[in-house]
Amino acid sequence: MNPSVEMMKNMPMSDTSVMSGMDMMAMQNLVDAASACMQACTMCSDAMAGMDGMGTCAAVCANCADVCSTMMRMMLRPMGMERDSLMAMLEACITICRVCRDECSTHIGMSEACAMCATACDACMTACQDMLSAMQTPAA
Amino acid sequence: MNPSVEMMKNMPMSDTSVMSGMDMMAMQNLVDAASACMQACTMCSDAMAGMDGMGTCAAVCANCADVCSTMMRMMLRPMGMERDSLMAMLEACITICRVCRDECSTHIGMSEACAMCATACDACMTACQDMLSAMQTPAA
Amino acid sequence: MNPSVEMMKNMPMSDTSVMSGMDMMAMQNLVDAASACMQACTMCSDAMAGMDGMGTCAAVCANCADVCSTMMRMMLRPMGMERDSLMAMLEACITICRVCRDECSTHIGMSEACAMCATACDACMTACQDMLSAMQTPAA
């Protein structure tokens, strides 16, 4: 378990009902996946900015990096956890990771960065979906 | 017209269809409103962190600052404009601005920062809704 | 005076000695200049990512956008104001704005975005220097 999740277990929360249905493994996976995706997208955006004709891919990756970073930071603020906000941001992150994955997937043959970025986006998308499911499952 | 919007008018775009229905006044209002909201939320979060019992408000404002910043940056990347991404992020920003406005509105009597933050969130929410409407209107 | 500076005048601060020598006009100029520079750099980075051979310029602008945003957010947190932190971040912002201005200046003839970005970087650099000077001036 990474230190962030370890910290979170001990933290005060504003709305324990939001967290009560949360799977802590899903939380750990989400923070790790978002962090990895932000890093991959930042690097892929940088690499694509230097290649002819890849401006759209660079911009889509830059957007995805920012969205993953913001979503992750919301997950790291237990005091601010509120169901509508978290779900709306997870939905946005899923959409933007999908768009980035689809864009990068078209360049896998020519770019190792795009291949790794597409994989990271796909994993982040899945982690967001798992968290959404966990939030929608009533606590036992 | 602020310099950002002036710059944007001359920029290449990946998907002109996304922008074709866009009202440039709505874009200017959105960038300005998001920037003002990000600033107000950052300051309100800071002020609330120093007040007893206001941790939830501080966290909600910190989330809103990050979301406004990310949404604004997406709007400033014409090469990455893609309808699903923009609409999902606008929806998320509307939700989070509403949550922040509602939270800050409960402290207006005791905090000038919350009063100004609630006003900024409300304006950003409206600007996001106007942009969503502009994106949904078919170009003439 | 923009709303952020208006808010700041009423805010609690952790270390009033840091702010005591601060010129509030310099603060207003700094927040406005950093916000404009962040916006210009984000757009210029996006435009350059779509142009052949401009990957370095795109990356330098992306760095400058992030640094201006972070510096501005530090200025919007009066509770966290601490002399060494603020001065180190202002120094970093000055260096990075200078590098970005110099890079964009070499493309002014071919890119309107670079011309506007170079101007914004220069103004942000000056505003940072003015704030550094104000912080180094003993309060009367």
Next chain:
Amino acid sequence: MNPSVEMMKNMPMSDTSVMSGMDMMAMQNLVDAASACMQACTMCSDAMAGMDGMGTCAAVCANCADVCSTMMRMMLRPMGMERDSLMAMLEACITICRVCRDECSTHIGMSEACAMCATACDACMTACQDMLSAMQTPAA
């Protein structure tokens, strides 16, 4: 080796001289340390915002989270690597991590979050210093 560093080894760079003296283990340590510090500071800021009288600690942690995130993103953009920019940002990050570590260290007895945050800041500071040293060492 994390995926980011794996990606970086294959990426084009604008100025290979900046990287020529770089220890790739120092780079891996730096990205990992900055990511962990950003996460710890975000959570610590959130926890402190909810505690009476801890507003300064909350704000210092919020600043440190933003600075670590921006420094890390600069390290993930090989196309934008430029010696003066990187060194100035590393110096700023060292200063701000030190201030945050010192602030959190005063609350270790009462807050587990501060204890973990102080450790993360210390590790990030060390990783920044190692990178600065690697950049100052002439390549063999």
